[in-house]
Amino acid sequence: MTGFFSEENSVNAVNARMGVDIDPRLRTVMASLIKHLHAFIKDVELTEEEWGKAIAFLTRTGQMCGDERQEYILLSDVLGASMLVDAINNRRPEGATESTVFGPFHVANAPVRQMGDCISLDGKGEACLFEGRILDLDGQPISGAKLDVWADNAEGFYDVQQPDTQPQWNNRGIFITGDDGRYHFVGAKPVSYPIPDDGPVGKMLAALGRHPYRPAHIHFMITAPGYQKLVTHTFVGGDEYLTSDTVFGVKESLVAPFEKTENSATMWKSKFDFVLAPK
Template identity: 50%
Template sequence: MDFTVETATDAVVDSFRETEDQRLREILESLTRHLHAFVTDIKPTLEEWEAAIGFLTAVGRKCDDSRQEFVLLSDILGVSMIVETMNGAEEGTESTVLGPFHMTASPRRELGDSIDLVGTGRPCVVSGQVLSADGTPLPGAELDVWQCDEQGFYDVQQPDAQPPGNGRGLFRTDDEGRFWFRSVVPSHYPIPTDGPVGRLLEATGRHPYRPAHVHFIVSAAGHRPVTTHAFVAGSPYIGSDAVFAVKRSLITDFTESYDEQAAAHFGVATPFTHARFDVVLTPEVVLAPEAEASQ
């Protein structure tokens, strides 16, 4: 059969018919149909097609151990948030994007430790409790935390200015599911614009800024983990995040406190900034043996 624009889609879809992995076959068939429909819709010239291949090649070349340009591309196109939202729990703390800077392991820290190894920003305490959906505290839950500094940079962006692990910490909740750590108030910041994704934003007249936030990945035995942010209420760009990640329920007050008792408990001096961010996890659904057998 001749390969034409009209026959191309069916021919390529048919080429996957022997794929043993049915999920892989389903994905490839859908990808083929949607991609072919997109191409026949926009009718790219050969020069435009070559430019698209060159762009994707440049995105790949920009990826390294401390930078994930493909994640950044997925973020600014809204794909990351679609995937996160489709896979998020129906109850509990809402999920949001992982972001391109979770590229290095967070150091294990004790409750109350500071993740600020530089000490130049406004002192801040982040505290909260990890709970199951029914309100039961979850002792021993793990929180992987990372954030930029008060200038808007992550440690991996400034290896000469920030020590490795600055702004990062791996914590476990206490017997009542509580956690607290010291840090600085993060800043809003631009996503990296020195690569192909930045050039795409410039070409489309879009700004590259994200509102201030602290990243969390929270997990506990028997529960679905959640990747989320605590967004600083009132931060610039809270209504126009470049990666579409803000959800109303995640906007958190970072409030100036003069509470001497609280300051003594957290090991800081007054005044300090305090943010309360509770995390609710959804229990994993455990299927009965007969239900598993029927699937």
Template identity: 70%
Template sequence: MEYFSEEASAQVVNTRIGDGTDVRFRTIMTSLVEHLHAFIKEVEITDAEWGEAIDFLTRTGQMCSEHRQEFILLSDTLGVSMLVDAINHRRPSGATENTVLGPFHVCDAPIRRMGETITLEGKGESCLFQGRVVDLHGNPIAQATIDVWSDNPEGFYDVQQPDLQPRWNNRGRFITGDDGRYCFIGIKPVSYPIPDDGPVGQMLARLGRHPWRPAHMHFLVTAPGLRRIVTHTFVANDPYLESDTVFGVKNTLVQHFRRCAEANTEWQAEFDFVMVPEEILS
């Protein structure tokens, strides 16, 4: 029996793990305890600082609700969400890259007809989004579901303003035909700050960081037997591309929006999604 000491703190804690503990859970918790204790020793955290950390986490949890997930914002702004995503979604060259899902996705958005508009409030600069869903060889993928969502011209998602925006505003799902093509009308996205009136916003301010995200459209692409794609397309030349507060930008996802010659929309953006089979890991 070894009692707790500064030198052997992590070892003593980890020896208390029961013999019947799930192997994977044991691995995760053992490493967590080792790294957490090493961190505390390295910075020699004070009682007051540890109390402040506990208060921060408590307030973060209290800020969470059905429509707001402050812990996701914390994970995003510390780069953890992107790191977890990178580790779990390695793909071969040429496949569309993943990025963070974000806290504003809503399941079961309405299935709309190709070419239909997702903007229900009639605001913003209209944009035609189009392209194809293909495999690594360029073959079209039929019956792919493209789930899309974006903010409105003021930088808010519908779930953030349930009393101001129509339900399902700037959201929809589209299913590809045999040609793999998709098209819908939305608005040209705008930059917006993540909610910064809570603990995460206070943390960013103390770190001298801004809360802004570059303008983007969200896409979740799924098809039977293929790995799902969770990604954004970002508006080229946005001032926040190089300082996205959640680190979600990748070069391959930056898209050039061009003025549309057609009369029905002001902008046009084209992007092809390249999917890979479930069994391909990298």
């Protein structure tokens, strides 16, 4: 009888237990999950001890989660799952700026600032002028585009990680483009930093011989009426971790030039144009 469980019949035995009137998408997703999970277990011939360690690892991961930290997001990130889901759900036409992972440090309702303002409220780090244009696929400027930007400070921490030492809204702000589609603001040149590695995900990385670092970057979330929302970073060209980002977030097209300036109010300048895809 096919209803009994066996090593050979494991997938069919489990998937056959699903009800008739369940959500079709849930059926598709769960059937595939069971298929691939059982194939993995059979492929590596997983031992009972190893399966027990896996359950203990997932338990510790859940116990690390709270209002200020989401260890499962870290796990998804370092396994490349976050970037794969992002890639599948953000396919864009040729010429449009590529997306990358949202990250865990965005804060809603950052203050709207005037073009040219400085978002580095603690005054630390090497000052950088960020500038460029928001364009459509035909190269025409987009007026009224909203740029929500956020970045780490000179020590590699976001303000929400250091609420007692960093000013609120440090290295954050929202800018609105005018008719020329241009943006410009001053901030601290980003630095590379490690993801939180004091939990089970960090221990997993160490066991795999992987480092926990992200290359230096600044986040952008750009929206405009009639265009797809763009969530992306620009990365500091020449950073030592560009080809080994622990969350696989780097795309070659997002590596931006950071040029030293002379006789300027800032030490650095980074120019990058963003191209939005229509809805």
